[in-house]
Amino acid sequence: MEENTNYTEILKREGMKSTKHRNAILLLLEQSEDPITAEELYISLKENTALINLSTVYRTLDIFVSKNLVIKSTMDDGKARYELNHHEHKHHLFCVGCHKVISIEDCPMGELQESLKKKIDFDVTGHKLEIYGYCHNCKKV
Amino acid sequence: MEENTNYTEILKREGMKSTKHRNAILLLLEQSEDPITAEELYISLKENTALINLSTVYRTLDIFVSKNLVIKSTMDDGKARYELNHHEHKHHLFCVGCHKVISIEDCPMGELQESLKKKIDFDVTGHKLEIYGYCHNCKKV
DNA sequence: ATGCAAATGCAAGGCGTTTGCAAGTAAGTT
DNA sequence: AACTTACTTGCAAACGCCTTGCATTTGCAT
Known part of the structure; x- marks a missing residue:
């Protein structure tokens, strides 16, 4: 599995369209050492990569979770955190x-x-x- | 430690006034086998014991948690559940x-x-x- | 290049929980 | 028993995280 640039193949394999946002989210998750919240993701995307809507972040993460690409954990501070599923x-x-x-x-x-x-x-x-x-x-x- | 009727002493010991609501909540928690949500508590109180406001339930539970009388657990369905702390x-x-x-x-x-x-x-x-x-x-x- | 299904932005809404404030009440003091 | 004061409660509004409906835009198969 190639490393860092593009996640088109993974997305296709899972029956999803490859979009700028989805690639950016996967890249950010890959670069993040530890699980991060949707909002952290959103802010980081907005500042560094591309304007995106928070609801898109949530929708995208939900899809990734349902495809088992991403793991979601709800912590005691009431916020869910997401990380790539390295299995x-x-x-x-x-x-x-x-x-x-x-x-x-x-x-x-x-x-x-x-x-x-x-x-x-x-x-x-x-x-x-x-x-x-x-x-x-x-x-x- | 006496058993079931009244929690006045416990409340006093923790520096809280003994009120109808607080006693009722402690009793319900004692009677509940498993951890229950604030809303379940609220409904049960409304039907069986005394009219109460949901915010009072939350406030009371928060205090009990801070006094270590009650344990709060936030589950993956987004709702917190409460149970008596039997230590x-x-x-x-x-x-x-x-x-x-x-x-x-x-x-x-x-x-x-x-x-x-x-x-x-x-x-x-x-x-x-x-x-x-x-x-x-x-x-x- | 074209058309369609899928993805997105936007704004509004949902749901569990919290908060500000005025009114009510427990319980110590007289 | 009445007085006093701080704590407790109800009410309504708001909050924070997340979801949803709908119109618009976009990826991508043909």
């Missing part, structure tokens, strides 16, 4: 100091899933783990 | 069929916390685990 299993660290979100690939689930099935007949289809605390920069003194 | 460590099962929320006391965290500290210098202060799937009643056929 790794991921969780998030949420810094209560600066609200930065960091993705990690560690996952402690494992046997709990089977235990729930046995104990209370609950079929797990997925899970979300948010870890709160202080990042390196915001450490408590 | 056990809890997580939630979220049924994607009927949107019922079930509290469990299992927790798979453990060593991940230390590992994060060592690996990326992140000081964990808390975490939230939401598990999605199908409850007994909504099992896939």
Whole structure:
């Protein structure tokens, strides 16, 4: 899979038209280390790339999520954050100091899933783990 | 700690006036097996106990949360849910069929916390685990 | 080049939650 | 028991994040 310039093929493969906005959004998501909100995306696009409407950002992200290109996570501050789906299993660290979100690939689930099935007949289809605390920069003194 | 009738002492201890509404909300939370939304609380109060304003419900719940009497969890459907803080460590099962929320006391965290500290210098202060799937009643056929 | 379905901008709306303010009430003081 | 004062409540309006309807524009297959 080629790297950085154009996402036309990916979009086509998913049955979507390749547009300036969609390419720009995918590029921005690719460049962003950590999950970002729709509004952050919107502002960054407006300043650096192309004028775009916030509703287009939301619509585009929704489509990407439905195509599994993007992962959406709703955090405790009431805002959803989006990141490219690299198809790794991921969780998030949420810094209560600066609200930065960091993705990690560690996952402690494992046997709990089977235990729930046995104990209370609950079929797990997925899970979300948010870890709160202080990042390196915001450490408590 | 006495059981069911009146919460005046608890409220006083926390520096709050004991009011009809606050007692009713605490009672309802106590009677509710699983975490419930502010609106569910509001409706239940209106029908069974006392006319109350939705903003009062929110304000009261916020205070209870700030006093650590109640735990608030924001779920992926955009609604927060509230439950009495029994001071056990809890997580939630979220049924994607009927949107019922079930509290469990299992927790798979453990060593991940230390590992994060060592690996990326992140000081964990808390975490939230939401598990999605199908409850007994909504099992896939 | 042309035509059509899909994508976009715009403005309005939805939904859960919050807020400012005036009126009501709990509970300590007299 | 009445007085006082700060806390609590209802009401209506507003907020923040997100969604939607509709007219216009655009990608792209023909």
